[in-house]
Amino acid sequence: MRGAVSPESSVNRPQPKIPGAIRAFTVFGVPVRFHFTFLLLVAFLIVVGLDDRPSAMGDAIFIGALFASVLLHEIGHAVVARHFGVRTIEIVMFPIGGVARLASSPPARKEFWIASAGPLVNLIITGALLGIAAYTQPEMSGMETLTDPSDADLLERIAYGNLILALFNLLPAFPMDGGRILRSVLAIWKSDEAATQIASRAGRTLAVAMGLYGLISMQFMLLFIAFFVYLGAAQEGQAAMGRSLMHGVPVRAAMITKFVALSHGDTVGDAAKLLLDSAQQDFPVLHGEQVVGLLDRHALLRAMAAEGADAYIAGEADRGFLRLSPDMDLAEAMNQMAEAGPCALVMDGDRLLGLLTRENLSEFILLRKVGMTPEVGR
Numbered sequence: 001m002r003g004a005v006s007p008e009s010s011v012n013r014p015q016p017k018i019p020g021a022i023r024a025f026t027v028f029g030v031p032v033r034f035h036f037t038f039l040l041l042v043a044f045l046i047v048v049g050l051d052d053r054p055s056a057m058g059d060a061i062f063i064g065a066l067f068a069s070v071l072l073h074e075i076g077h078a079v080v081a082r083h084f085g086v087r088t089i090e091i092v093m094f095p096i097g098g099v100a101r102l103a104s105s106p107p108a109r110k111e112f113w114i115a116s117a118g119p120l121v122n123l124i125i126t127g128a129l130l131g132i133a134a135y136t137q138p139e140m141s142g143m144e145t146l147t148d149p150s151d152a153d154l155l156e157r158i159a160y161g162n163l164i165l166a167l168f169n170l171l172p173a174f175p176m177d178g179g180r181i182l183r184s185v186l187a188i189w190k191s192d193e194a195a196t197q198i199a200s201r202a203g204r205t206l207a208v209a210m211g212l213y214g215l216i217s218m219q220f221m222l223l224f225i226a227f228f229v230y231l232g233a234a235q236e237g238q239a240a241m242g243r244s245l246m247h248g249v250p251v252r253a254a255m256i257t258k259f260v261a262l263s264h265g266d267t268v269g270d271a272a273k274l275l276l277d278s279a280q281q282d283f284p285v286l287h288g289e290q291v292v293g294l295l296d297r298h299a300l301l302r303a304m305a306a307e308g309a310d311a312y313i314a315g316e317a318d319r320g321f322l323r324l325s326p327d328m329d330l331a332e333a334m335n336q337m338a339e340a341g342p343c344a345l346v347m348d349g350d351r352l353l354g355l356l357t358r359e360n361l362s363e364f365i366l367l368r369k370v371g372m373t374p375e376v377g378r
């Protein structure tokens with residue numbers, strides 16, 4: 001089990017939400033969701049727990065307490081992130097741990113504290129539980145003959161479980177929190193991208209070492225964790241590469257300039273025809289020269305089903321669409337789009353200049369990678 005904090009800045013089309021997760025509750029305004037594989041694990045543990053071994057109850061409490069600890073770890077990240085003005089999109093619980101997804105990547109100094117907060121929560125839990133255990137131990141020693149001996153030291157097991165969680169997450173390699181702490185410290189001397197590449201390489205090296213050890217010692221759980229560490233480290237490295245390719249490039253260089261716009265008097269049927277006729281998925285809606293809103297594919301299909309083809313699109317378009325300035329840095333634009341949605345309008349005052357979508361951002365990065373710097377997107 002591990003806890004991680006993940007800024008939503010991957011260039012590979014960041015999704016607004018991790019699919020396959022079920023919303024459970026909200027803490028400090030942050031939705032907490034459980035991935036369906038997590039629910040499968042809980043079901044499995046309940047079935048195993050029905051087996052009436054004497055320590056089954058203790059095991060169930062132990063595992064439940066560790067997951068609660070992982071959740072508290074993620075909440076620690078979210079609370080400190082909020083203190084620094086960085087929103088947490090959601091906390092998702094996976095069988096191997098939790099992830100707090102941040103809306104943007106914070107600057108190094110803030111990242112240091114946000115990343116440290118999670119392991120710190122586990123260290124505090126360790127200290128508190130060991131303190132309670134030491135305080136109550138003399139009274140409990142007489143009870144040990146009545147209860148299962150493994151249940152008596154349950155507090156200590158949970159305490160050491162938290163210590164392991166904290167230490168594992170402090171490993172100085174991506175995608176662990178320690179990797180983020182390492183990057184934020186390296187960023188004092190090095191560029192953000194160089195610091196990220198070092199932390200990413202550390203993560204991949206650690207994963208390979210962990211995997212080899214898992215193979216030699218036949219500990220396949222370790223092999224499984226190593227696989228996820230490798231994937232996470234590689235993904236972080238790529239995202240950093242994407243950011244470095246976009247730094248210093250203005251939005252106008254990547255925007256789509258050849259696009260079709262809808263008029264506010266068009267119907268849902270007109271828009272549906274355009275959706276079929278072109279490769280475009282998102283349409284600006286204009287009233288004369290004035291931009292009224294943005295109609296995306298989802299809203300269009302929803303309107304088609306709910307209102308029918310004759311409804312006017314003016315009522316269906318999103319009026320709170322994301323506006324970007326043509327001179328804004330692409331890296332910043334991508335941060336804003338990770339939160340706002342897959343399409344934004346590039347506007348100079350009230351004048352519509354172009355569209356920026358996640359797809360054409362990905363294409364732009366691909367072209368930059370092979371050494372081409374397109375003057376305009378598409």
Ligand SMILES: [Zn+2]
Nearest residue numbers: 003004005118
């Ligand atoms: Zn963490």
